[in-house]
Amino acid sequence: MSSLFLKRSLIxxxxxxxxFGKEIVQQFAKKFSESSCFVLISRSSEALKESCDTLKESFLLHEFTSYACDLSKTADVSALCENISKDFSGKLSQYKSALLVQNAGTLGQIEKSAVDLDDIGALQEYMCTNISSYILLNSAFLKLLKPVDYAELDRWIINISSICATVPMASQTEYASIKAAREMALRVLQIENPKVRTLSYSPGPLETDMSDELRSKWTQKEATKSWNYLTCEQSVNKLVVILEENKFEGACRIDYFDRN
Ligand SMILES: NC(=O)c1ccc[n+]([C@@H]2O[C@H](COP(=O)([O-])OP(=O)(O)OC[C@H]3O[C@@H](n4cnc5c(N)ncnc54)[C@H](OP(=O)(O)O)[C@@H]3O)[C@@H](O)[C@H]2O)c1
Incomplete structure (x- = not known):
């Protein structure tokens, strides 16, 4: 498989x-072959439109489009999967590679210990946002590409994970459990689809809204003072190198701080 970035791609x-997701699009747009198409997904249609407009000015040869979707709402996720299938199934012959970056994520009830996690509605909403929608999007992505031969179109799925998938920390029942579940779901997907390139990337502690939330709400907020935060750009650059070298074992987890 030649470098992912040399191919006209649907991302x-x-x-x-x-x-981190915004930075992924920004850095990938610099790397990917011209006329690639970037599909941005999140809740805020305004922020997505603004991002697409700015990106279109900087990267004239790429296409940027967006879907506003609240991943915590099953109806929204179903509509997203249907719309992606409807809008892209007739365009796949334009691309040599397709990539799904599953980056959206939320921290959940980090102000609570396990003993206080007693709200089933909050738990269900969290699971829908962070694991059910993840599984559904993997499915929609693979189904969309199914009619096209692997020789004509490479498939890549990148799961944005966390150190919390492997290291237990207090008050992270939801966050840590779903990060671990996402990695395992990807490993199962890899066994079932050996020709798909998959990776769980743990980006390190990042300066984003999520780390602000951790510093203000988490029961263990004192611990965050000693962390060496990275910029999103630093961590995306590492991900780019990993993808470019393309030497990783399918569905493995790589952390920003891993050597090699
Ligand atoms: N920040 C860190 O230190 C750190 C460390 C390790 C791993 N990670 C992982 O890296 C990824 C990105 O984190 P980040 O720090 O960039 O987080 P962030 O700044 O909070 O951004 C989260 C993104 O997810 C979207 N999102 C949140 N809830 C959503 C929902 N219900 N439906 C659709 N989209 C939703 C947000 O957009 P809208 O608000 O517009 O929906 C936003 O674009 C996450 O998977 C996180 O677990 C982060």
Whole structure:
């Protein structure tokens, strides 16, 4: 498989209105072959439109489009999957590669310990945002591409993970459980679809709205004072190198701080 970035590609990025996802689109747009198409997904239609407009000015040869979708709402997620299928199934022959970056994520009830997680509605909403929609989007992506031969179109799925998928920390029942579940779901998907390139990337502690929320709400907020925060650009650059080298084992997890 030659470098992902040399191919005209169709790239979906969830959670791309701000933070790490927005930076992924920005940095990938610099790298990907001209006439690639970027599909930005998050709740805020205004932020998405603003991002697309700015990106179109900087990258004249790419296409940028967006879908506003609240991943916590099952009806929204179903509509997103249907719309993606309707809008892109007739255009796949234009691309040599398709990439889904599952980046959207929320922290959940980090102000509570496990003993206080007693609101089933909040738990269900969290699961829908962070794991059910993730599984549904993986499915929609693979179904969309199914009619096209692998020789004509590469498939890539990148799960944005976290150190919390492997290291337990207090008051992270929801966040840590779904990050671990997402990695395992990807490993299962990889066994079932050996020709798809998949990776769980743990980006390190980032300066974003999510880290602000952690610093203000988390029961263990003191711990965050000693963390060495990265810029989103630093971490996306590392992801770009990993994808460019393309030496990783399918569905493995790579952390920003891993050597090699
Ligand atoms: N920040 C860190 O230190 C850190 C460390 C390790 C891993 N990560 C992971 O990196 C990823 C990105 O994190 P970040 O720091 O960039 O977070 P962030 O700044 O809070 O941004 C989260 C993104 O997800 C979208 N989003 C949130 N809820 C959504 C919903 N219900 N439906 C659709 N989109 C939704 C947001 O857009 P809208 O508000 O417009 O919907 C936004 O674009 C996450 O998976 C996170 O777990 C972050």
């Amino acid at each position: 979906f990025v969830t959670g791309s209105s701000r933070g």
